[in-house]
Amino acid sequence: MEKVENIVFDLGGVILDIDYNLTRAAFEKLGVTHFDEMYSQSTADRLFQKLETGKIAEEEFYKEFNQCTGLHLSSKEIRDAWNAMLLHFRENSLQFLNELRHRYKIFLLSNTNHIHISCFKNIFNEQKRDKPFDEYFSRVFYSCEIGLRKPNVECYEWVLNELLSPAAKTLLIDDSEGNIEGAKRAGWQTLHLKPGQKIEELGL
Numbered sequence: 407m408e409k410v411e412n413i414v415f416d417l418g419g420v421i422l423d424i425d426y427n428l429t430r431a432a433f434e435k436l437g438v439t440h441f442d443e444m445y446s447q448s449t450a451d452r453l454f455q456k457l458e459t460g461k462i463a464e465e466e467f468y469k470e471f472n473q474c475t476g477l478h479l480s481s482k483e484i485r486d487a488w489n490a491m492l493l494h495f496r497e498n499s500l501q502f503l504n505e506l507r508h509r510y511k512i513f514l515l516s517n518t519n520h521i522h523i524s525c526f527k528n529i530f531n532e533q534k535r536d537k538p539f540d541e542y543f544s545r546v547f548y549s550c551e552i553g554l555r556k557p558n559v560e561c562y563e564w565v566l567n568e569l570l571s572p573a574a575k576t577l578l579i580d581d582s583e584g585n586i587e588g589a590k591r592a593g594w595q596t597l598h599l600k601p602g603q604k605i606e607e608l609g610l
Contacts, residue, residue: 410510410595411575413610414565415543416556417516419447419581420599421500422526423493432487438475448584450517450555457519460550464521489525502606503542510610514546515565515578517555517585523548545569556580557588566592579605 418424426447433441445454453470456462462470468481506512518526530539540546547565554561566573573593580586581599589596597608 408572408574408595410577412511412513412569412571413506413577413579414513414515414594415503415605416578416580416582416585416599417514417518417526418492420579420605421503421514422495422529424491425493426491428493429487429489429491432490436479436483436487437477438487444474447582455555457521458517458549458555459553460520461553467521485521488521492522492526492529495530496604499605500542506610507542507544511544511569511571512542513565513569514540514543514548515556515561516547517549519550523550556582556585559588559592562589562592562594579608 415421429445430441438444444451450458453462453467453474457467465481468479468484471484472479503512527539545568547568549555549561552561552564554564556562562573562578566576569576574595577595577597578586578589579597579599580589581601583598586596586598599605599608
């Protein structure tokens with residue numbers, strides 16, 4: 407196994423605490439009975455894939471969401487329910503990222519969308535910070551900005567091309583088994599972060 411030079415972190419469930427059940431419950435309260443079929447940690451339907459690859463604008467997403475569900479929800483109702491899963495940043499993990507920068511090049515690769523980015527950056531800024539969130543990393547790769555999602559091998563290959571680094575020297579830390587398997591297929595080293603684990607406890 408080659409020596410790791412780059413560590414690529416997932417966001418939700420790794421640096422930011424999330425709870426998909428809160429979003430599912432919020433949508434159920436609004437009358438959405440099949441949200442798990444539309445979106446979960448491991449799957450995303452056509453609409454949510456478009457959202458997370460930047461192929462649909464926010465207002466158009468809300469319109470299509472209502473068409474898919476047969477409901478007439480306001481943009482705010484959909485946005486608030488969709489954001490309900492986003493909780494708090496792991497402060498010790500953020501501090502650990504500062505320490506890791508002295509030993510590795512560190513990056514972020516997240517399946518996310520502009521609605522969530524706005525929300526989690528607001529959560530981040532609720533506390534006084536010495537720098538913006540993105541500056542914890544050498545670069546951030548948000549799926550809605552690069553047009554590619556994990557676990558597609560093409561996504562990992564695109565990132566490697568940007569890093570100008572061999573796959574074998576790049577480590578993905580992610581809490582999704584599917585994303586880990588995709589990275590393995592692309593030749594990356596991987597570390598599956600299990601529930602309850604924190605990155606500062608991994609002995610990196």
